[in-house]
Amino acid sequence: MVNRFPTTGRATIAEVAARAGVAKSTVSKYLSDGVYYVSPVTREKIRAAIEYLDYQPSACAQSLSRRRSNTVGVMVASITNPFYPELVAGVEEVVEPAGYTMLLGSSGQSPQREADVVGAMIKQRVEGVVVTSATLRDREVARLVAAGIQVVVASRELQGELIADTVVVDNRQGGYLAAHHLRDHGHTAATLVTGPLDIAAFRHRAEGFRGAYGERGAVLALASSEMTEAAGPAAALLSGRDRPTAVLAATDTIALGVLTAAATLGLDVPRDLAVIGFDNIWVGQVPNVGLTTVDGHSRRIGTLAAGRLVDRIDARRPGTAGPPPPPERIVVPAAIVRRSSCGCFPSLTTTTVGRTTGGPRTAVAPRTAVAPRTAGG
Amino acid sequence: MVNRFPTTGRATIAEVAARAGVAKSTVSKYLSDGVYYVSPVTREKIRAAIEYLDYQPSACAQSLSRRRSNTVGVMVASITNPFYPELVAGVEEVVEPAGYTMLLGSSGQSPQREADVVGAMIKQRVEGVVVTSATLRDREVARLVAAGIQVVVASRELQGELIADTVVVDNRQGGYLAAHHLRDHGHTAATLVTGPLDIAAFRHRAEGFRGAYGERGAVLALASSEMTEAAGPAAALLSGRDRPTAVLAATDTIALGVLTAAATLGLDVPRDLAVIGFDNIWVGQVPNVGLTTVDGHSRRIGTLAAGRLVDRIDARRPGTAGPPPPPERIVVPAAIVRRSSCGCFPSLTTTTVGRTTGGPRTAVAPRTAVAPRTAGG
């Protein structure tokens, strides 16, 4: 049959073979780069033909005949959520050198869209996927697993059985550390402003918070963790006569909403209100934000998850002995990053710039006696 | 030949056909969804078989036989650069409903990595790519074009001939507007702190700046536009006796570096120093940042670029008459977003929160007589 849709000049292996005067299979062997022996003279002929034709094998054709796609997927809720780019970069950092093409899918908030993205991943025959969308249902994860795709869940928890590796920061400990830090600053009571508590990460952060504050800790659960959505409820919270002197926000974006509200109400942070966030998105280190926060180690979680994923894919190769190891839950320790919003440094509204990193130390400076530190290039 | 690598249970069209008791081609026709007629009873049999086997056609096999990948690529320098996620989201917003799979590649700063990513795109046989990496060489773009891939360049300029569609914000006008705004605030001289001037976008912004300030405008060109890299040189600039009272930063990240330096030096923004950025990344609207900036319309640039790309891909289909339209340069008007850092609102260090959006109005409030406005939920 004649090719009725001549491609745009992309050469095929057949053309290379013809030009080099060898068989397609020989070209393929040449391409395999060391796996098969090809004589130097043949090799040179092929090399020249490839160069002349600017030949680049088709990934699809290779996938099909090799029966593996060399592709992994990453599912995020939204790439514009500042938490994800770091995580994705972490995934890319390990997956790309390992020879995989990365497919990015954003599932948004809609279950329909989630199902679509999962479907797309299956269609693409990705060998593995890192799932990070906070709201993804277990059933979608199960679908991937059932399709023979390796999955590791990053920065979220499965709701039911541990059917896939999970990599998370220690949310409970992080919540505890942050709350304890507020107590150390002299706040005998505090309010946690959090996202929906049906998300495990928020529940765990809340548990840590309560571990430190017990009955003296109030909880305000929001429907959304977006900064703009958080500002309103936060303003309401801070308007009352019995407003809290300390707020732990379950995400940095919520914390920024709280800061917005505080600014609107004329409250000085940290003098009138101490605020600690969670995640350590880069905005927190911006001058005049100086957000003390719990490091969510997003990039590290990305690399750990991707490393795990690649290991699993390798382990599944034919010839590998034994059954795959059972799913594991990997927990990364949380660490508090001290900047000015908690009170460790005089004030947001002075010219002092908070420290950028705080490390895992939990000892804190006394509430009043800290000399300002300056930062900058 | 026996299949020695039995897949993980993914059904094939042959299995579906067998189970439904029809030919593979009939299943394929069923899948084509309306293009071919299939009788209701046959249809039902196939539907049941597909459901039973949880069949999902292989995208790769389809690509290969249809001779089109239904895939587009997006090349960014770095996904963690806050400018890109919005642009990528814009691309996804149009490309996904159009039925394309999106491949994301980050080229970093290295020409080698850029070449690799371009190579990967070619291997994947993407039908088009949106190129945004600021430093990508024309030769890599040419390689894509030569490979028969549609390309539209977004948020950057080709250096030589216009070999591909280009979508950019009006950098010159943006620079002019911003500079003029500083003049309206009473600053008779100002300094532009910019990234490397061999990047066209920076050159154009500088030209706009000079258009407004002429000889009264100084230019400080940095090697990097990262916030942390900008803080040092900015501090040096602001330490001198003859320090500027107004700075135009060529990107928001540079502006944040300038704000950092100002904070370190104890300068009050905007009282001692007015600052305007460029790009309008979301951080600028954070309370206590309140960065006045030029809207780079990143999301819109993404949708425009992607729309253009999809059009071009469609136009290239067999049966479409006429030669493709020549490459075009699409320029999106710039608009200034007024917040507090320019002086439109009293001070960064008060509790006033700047307006979040300013729209395209260029009229500005007089330097002293503006009442604070409050924002927030």
Next chain:
DNA sequence: CTGAAAGCGCTTACAG
């Protein structure tokens, strides 16, 4: 050391 042939999982004229 190299080649012919079968096969990966689909689609698409072409017959009937």
Next chain:
DNA sequence: CTGAAAGCGCTTACAG
């Protein structure tokens, strides 16, 4: 209305 066959661009045992 449905099926048989060829082909998309590769790889991989199998021969020689």
